[in-house]
Amino acid sequence: MSLIIDIHGHYTTEPEGHMAFRAQQLDAVENSLASPAYPNITDDEIIESIEQNQLRVIRERGADVTVFSPRASGMGHHLGDAQTSIEWTRHSNDLIKRVVDLFPRNFVGVCQLPQSPGADLNSSIAELERCVTELGFVGCNLNPDPSGGNWQGPPLTDRSWYPFFEKMCELDVPAMIHVSGSCNPNFHATGAHYLNADTTAFMQFLQGDLFADFPALRFVIPHGGGAVPYHWGRYRGLAMRMGKPDPGEHILPNVCFDTCVYHLPGIELLLDVIPIDNILFASEMLGAVRGADPETGIPWDDTKQYLDALDLSAEDRAKVFEGNARRIYPLLDKRLSELGIG
Amino acid sequence: MSLIIDIHGHYTTEPEGHMAFRAQQLDAVENSLASPAYPNITDDEIIESIEQNQLRVIRERGADVTVFSPRASGMGHHLGDAQTSIEWTRHSNDLIKRVVDLFPRNFVGVCQLPQSPGADLNSSIAELERCVTELGFVGCNLNPDPSGGNWQGPPLTDRSWYPFFEKMCELDVPAMIHVSGSCNPNFHATGAHYLNADTTAFMQFLQGDLFADFPALRFVIPHGGGAVPYHWGRYRGLAMRMGKPDPGEHILPNVCFDTCVYHLPGIELLLDVIPIDNILFASEMLGAVRGADPETGIPWDDTKQYLDALDLSAEDRAKVFEGNARRIYPLLDKRLSELGIG
Secondary structure, rough: OOOOEEEEEEEEEHHHHHHHHHHHHHHHHHOOOOOOOOOOOOOOHHHHHHHHHHHHHHHHEEEEEOEEEEEEEHHHOOOOOOHHHHHHHHHHHHHHHHHHHHHHOEEEEEEEEOOOOOOHHHHHHHHOOOHHHOOOOOOEEEEOOOOOOOOOOOOOOHHHHHHHHHHHHOOOOOOEEEOOOOOOOOOOHHHHHHHOOOOOHHHHHOOOOOHHHOOOOEEEEEEHOOHHHHHHHHHHHHHHHHHOOOHHHHOOEEEEEEEEOHHHHHHHHHHHHHOHHHHHOOOOOOOOOOOOOOOOOOEEEOOOHHHOOOOHHHHHHHHHHHHHHHHHHHHHHHHHHHOOOO | OOOOOOEEEOOOOOHHHHHHHHHHHHHHHHOOOOOOOOOOOOHHHHHHHHHOOOHHHHHHOOOEEEEEEEOOOOOOOOOOOOOHHHHHHHHHHHHHHHHHOOOOOEEEEEEEOOOOOOOEEEEEEHHHHHHHOOOOOOEEEOOOOOOOOOOOOOOOHHHHHHHHHHHHHHHOOOOEEEEOOOOOOOOOOHHHHHHHHHHHHHHHHOOOOHHHHHOOOOOOEHHHHHHOOHHHHHHHHHHHHOOOOOOOHHHHOOOOEEOOOOOHHHHHHHHHHHHHHHHHOOOOOOOOOEEEEOOOOOOOOOOHHHHHHOOOHHHHHHHHHHHHHHOOHHHHHHHHHHHHHO
């Protein structure tokens, strides 16, 4: 049996003090007050928040290792300013590091970045380097829309992103493309903005030639790739009409999708359409979609159950649950080997 | 055998003079020149543009009637100003009327609306009324983002849309929710903006209670519902968590999806997940995705072939190809009956 690696978990059950600090911090920016001090958070608080939530569910469902990052909707790059984003991001990543240290066999860290609308990526480069070289993290979450649903920045293929991509390649870490909350009333965060961003990023890659410039750059598009696998024929046809190679050659060498699709027919389509090497097991629990389908009793985000219901060969199963993750996240592979896991 | 009604076709092969007028019109707004005169377009030009394109493909593929509207990307509500939008829209709808009059057994009209960012909906109400009562059109295309990818207006559940919805109910016509081009470099029009808008509109309906206020209001979400059917479990779970009824009760009595999904696995998922009463045959040809899959030889947008490949009962097939369209578009039903078609 392969390991079961969930590459998409957020710390959505943070100790109260962490979120209270954030509220105070934003209040301080808005009212020109002094920055609040970060509170004392005990190990016991962290242990309790993890034991009773993520780790409880992991044990019930039978996963081994979760690639863990700060709450996505909490990144809030559009809130406060560039300096508050830097401070908030460091505290958020340091908290993930504490989770990893307390549960070294269960969690591996991925960082959020101190992006801010209109700011350059220097502080994101520095924070990525800190998290990978000092904290032992294996990847990052990159927000393609730090303006929070207003989409005021340049597409991911713009050269302004290139210094960050160079650092990713140098450190040999992938990025999950993940927006944060939406301040645009048109876009519900988890019901529209997340999926739209996934779809949008893929199409930006299709239009551009980013991976000609960065052959080693790797992205994970979460939430099963937004609308992309469902419309795979549209993308193949658009690529052809635009004189681009088929997305299978043009994009998939550098881009994978996770399995955060919360019903069996969606998972079936994903596995049917997208090559097995490009699919990474993930559940995003505890995430936006909690509870269980009243018709089946299956928790919406128990994506392992949907995958188990498919007739996957042992080899394919090992790729989706372990092998692809170790390939895309080489520092995860290294860490698991050091720990003697898998 | 049932009729085959394609509810989603745009006049993407307009005579040159029509598009030249638009270019001159926008140039006139930008440079404060006098409005250009609309050119003389002959019947022969229209006949040729239709015979050699839409009608040729319709005959090859075997459809009967197409619900036809102006080119979606050409609506350009974000270009020019409110007055140019009114003039451009009238010319565009009048041109559709000429197509319908020249090919009364093949095409039925649906109108674009003279929306404009920040403008009220009075001119859209007037144009809808003109198109339905004077031109014999059976529905309209409603743009949920007249700002063209900047999403600066209110969501569809906002009360500012209500006067328009009242007129739709009074005239008993549905709207297809369809954005136009994108002026936001993040969003490719047909590869991102279209699908994002479909997903976004659905989630707006899920969050709101629009159909409690308008029980008879009907929408078609094109392009197979954007990301929605692929993520149907996510939407069911989000609805439950938000204390809303299941989307099957909350939204589907008033919202249908079309079949503009350009590969068999996508069509299979759509038919698997969404009730048969909520699916309307459509191809959007000649649309954004032209050409054929080199692996199968099937034209991407020949969605009838995908549907034919499914094991649909005669009853279900009749619903998707004819019955649902006649139910959702009662004026189409009336028109077909008057013509003695079907």
